[in-house]
Amino acid sequence: MEREKVIEVRDLVKKFGAFTANDHLSFDVYRGEIFGFLGANGAGKTTAIRILCGLSRPTSGRVMVAGIDASRRPEEIKKRIGYMSQRFSLYEDLTVRENIELYGGIYGMRMKELIHRREAMLQRLSFTSYGDTLIRSLPLGLRQKLSFATAVFHDPEIVFLDEPTSGVDPVTRRQFWEMIYETASQGITVFVTTHYMDEAEYCDRITIMNEGKIVALDTPSVLRQQYGTATVEELFVKITRPQRTMV
Amino acid sequence: MFLLRKEFRHIRRNTFIARAIIAVPIIQMLVLVPAVTFEVKRIDLAVIDSDHSRASRELVAKLSGSSFFAVAATPQSVREAESMLFAGNADMVLVIPSDFSEGLAGLTRPRLQVLVDAVNSTSAQLAWTYLNSVVRDFNRDVLLSGGSPPGQAGGMIMSSGSMPGLSVLPHYWYNPTLNYKYFMLPGILVILITAIGLLMSGLNLVREKESGTIEQINVTPVMKWELIASKIIPFFIIGLFDLALGLSIGWLAFHIPFEGSLLLFFACAMIFLVAVLGMALFLSTMASTQQQFLFVSYFVMMIFILMSGIFTPVESMPVWAQQFNWVNPVAYLMRINRMIMLKGSGFHDIAMDVGLLSLLATSLLTLAIRAYRKRA
Numbered sequence: 001m002e003r004e005k006v007i008e009v010r011d012l013v014k015k016f017g018a019f020t021a022n023d024h025l026s027f028d029v030y031r032g033e034i035f036g037f038l039g040a041n042g043a044g045k046t047t048a049i050r051i052l053c054g055l056s057r058p059t060s061g062r063v064m065v066a067g068i069d070a071s072r073r074p075e076e077i078k079k080r081i082g083y084m085s086q087r088f089s090l091y092e093d094l095t096v097r098e099n100i101e102l103y104g105g106i107y108g109m110r111m112k113e114l115i116h117r118r119e120a121m122l123q124r125l126s127f128t129s130y131g132d133t134l135i136r137s138l139p140l141g142l143r144q145k146l147s148f149a150t151a152v153f154h155d156p157e158i159v160f161l162d163e164p165t166s167g168v169d170p171v172t173r174r175q176f177w178e179m180i181y182e183t184a185s186q187g188i189t190v191f192v193t194t195h196y197m198d199e200a201e202y203c204d205r206i207t208i209m210n211e212g213k214i215v216a217l218d219t220p221s222v223l224r225q226q227y228g229t230a231t232v233e234e235l236f237v238k239i240t241r242p243q244r245t246m247v
Numbered sequence: 248m249f250l251l252r253k254e255f256r257h258i259r260r261n262t263f264i265a266r267a268i269i270a271v272p273i274i275q276m277l278v279l280v281p282a283v284t285f286e287v288k289r290i291d292l293a294v295i296d297s298d299h300s301r302a303s304r305e306l307v308a309k310l311s312g313s314s315f316f317a318v319a320a321t322p323q324s325v326r327e328a329e330s331m332l333f334a335g336n337a338d339m340v341l342v343i344p345s346d347f348s349e350g351l352a353g354l355t356r357p358r359l360q361v362l363v364d365a366v367n368s369t370s371a372q373l374a375w376t377y378l379n380s381v382v383r384d385f386n387r388d389v390l391l392s393g394g395s396p397p398g399q400a401g402g403m404i405m406s407s408g409s410m411p412g413l414s415v416l417p418h419y420w421y422n423p424t425l426n427y428k429y430f431m432l433p434g435i436l437v438i439l440i441t442a443i444g445l446l447m448s449g450l451n452l453v454r455e456k457e458s459g460t461i462e463q464i465n466v467t468p469v470m471k472w473e474l475i476a477s478k479i480i481p482f483f484i485i486g487l488f489d490l491a492l493g494l495s496i497g498w499l500a501f502h503i504p505f506e507g508s509l510l511l512f513f514a515c516a517m518i519f520l521v522a523v524l525g526m527a528l529f530l531s532t533m534a535s536t537q538q539q540f541l542f543v544s545y546f547v548m549m550i551f552i553l554m555s556g557i558f559t560p561v562e563s564m565p566v567w568a569q570q571f572n573w574v575n576p577v578a579y580l581m582r583i584n585r586m587i588m589l590k591g592s593g594f595h596d597i598a599m600d601v602g603l604l605s606l607l608a609t610s611l612l613t614l615a616i617r618a619y620r621k622r623a
Contacts, residue, residue, distance in 0.1 A: 087459035089462060089463035093256075094253065098256060102249050102253050105249025106468075
């Protein structure tokens with residue numbers, strides 16, 4: 001049975017002047033999967049994710065997200081996706097409830113439904129006691145969880161997470177991944193970039209980028225076998241820096 | 248609208264901004280209105296009295312008796328007086344010749360010599376005018392008291408003094424008491440809402456760029472106009488609120504007369520605010536940090552305000568400067584405010600200015616909307 005593609009990228013090129021950030025990327029992402037996007041700093045992950053979210057236009061190539069062309073109708077894409085950026089981006093001087101209300105409102109939710117869903121979400125995250133706390137006074141781990149929950153609050157088809165767990169302690173990271181699994185089980189596709197190779201093991205499929213190009217793409221286990229490594233971390237090092245691992 | 252509620256929450260949470268919204272107009276009105284004035288009140292006068300007569304002492308007494316002059320020193324030589332003028336201890340030197348009292352008796356024609364520190368040409372001219380009128384008064388007193396028969400060459404002459412005979416009686420319309428505050432106050436109200444509109448709204452958007460929150464908004468399907476409206480409306484309201492506050496202070500503290508229609512006054516201010524807020528948004532789309540924005544907008548604001556005619560009449564500026572004011576919203580409101588407040592002008596008197604200001608407001612807002620990108 002052919003699985004449904006929610007993201008289809010063919011020969012995506014993004015140039016900034018003479019610098020090529022994305023060099024002919026091609027890949028598909030299927031509905032409901034957790035798609036890991038790995039790469040060293042500056043490999044072009046964030047550039048690609050921003051194009052997929054409609055924040056930036058491709059120089060050339062075909063990018064379809066949720067069936068919509070990212071070069072032509074980026075605003076349409078925005079209705080169907082959620083996004084959690086590398087930089088923390090909830091409003092620090094608003095409370096937890098106010099932030100959720102703002103985003104729910106922007107996506108056109110009715111007030112009654114919004115409040116109902118918001119309270120259900122706070123309950124699920126055991127966040128109810130923080131509801132009226134300003135974001136500024138929340139610890140980082142909680143902020144990141146809330147940020148994720150807000151990104152999927154409007155039930156998007158795809159959620160893009162750009163290094164969501166950087167700087168977060170291991171326990172919170174684990175909880176965060178539990179949230180990711182739960183989200184994926186609801187049929188929301190999760191597109192995640194990360195630096196942590198142990199996290200890559202949790203993904204259904206991973207792609208590794210190096211210097212603007214995709215150098216590997218498959219499930220973690222297939223790639224490990226293919227390159228004969230025990231972990232994704234070794235695999236990553238082997239692929240991105242071949243000259244140093246040829247011992 | 249959710250975005251609007253969010254903006255108001257930001258403003259309310261930021262206690263500093265919330266207080267500034269109230270405090271700035273109060274301070275600006277109470278400090279600037281009385282302080283920024285061209286009235287010359289206390290001219291320090293150095294008098295060299297070479298005559299030492301009753302008449303010369305009377306003249307000096309008359310001068311120091313007026314509220315404009317204070318006899319700061321009585322140097323013995325012109326040289327000493329000059330050094331006082333140079334050091335700034337005196338604004339003006341009056342030299343009374345030794346034949347002064349003889350002259351009053353009609354024997355000679357004495358000449359008073361006046362040296363003025365003219366670094367500030369406006370105050371120098373004013374000082375000269377005041378002195379002239381005091382001396383003219385003195386002259387007339389002497390003539391009336393019958394020092395010498397009228398018609399004969401009695402009294403003294405000043406280099407440009409006028410002889411009595413024909414007198415011109417000025418009537419100052421629209422500001423009968425020549426109260427400088429009345430002239431400045433409408434202008435300072437304009438500065439007030441310019442600063443608030445330009446800085447608060449512009450910084451707001453740039454701050455969101457800096458913190459990265461704008462990216463989160465940009466990735467939502469929110470419409471560009473909704474976003475821009477949410478950035479404009481709060482500061483539009485704050486601008487009008489501060490204008491009303493400033494005007495009330497002007498009325499309570501300085502009893503400024505308000506001749507025209509309040510409705511027209513606020514309607515014009517609204518058009519103006521749209522222009523200023525459009526400009527603020529346009530500038531903020533170009534800046535990526537608050538520092539950049541502040542630098543540029545400070546510069547823009549200074550040029551707009553200084554060229555608007557707040558201190559110096561636009562008509563005496565060079566032609567290119569007058570032409571620049573076609574695109575200077577501050578210049579329009581400066582003129583409109585003064586006309587409405589002091590002259591009581593109605594709509595048809597200022598229709599041209601209102602029309603051009605509206606055009607400018609529309610263009611600036613369009614420019615801002617076009618320049619704003621829901622990206623990067």
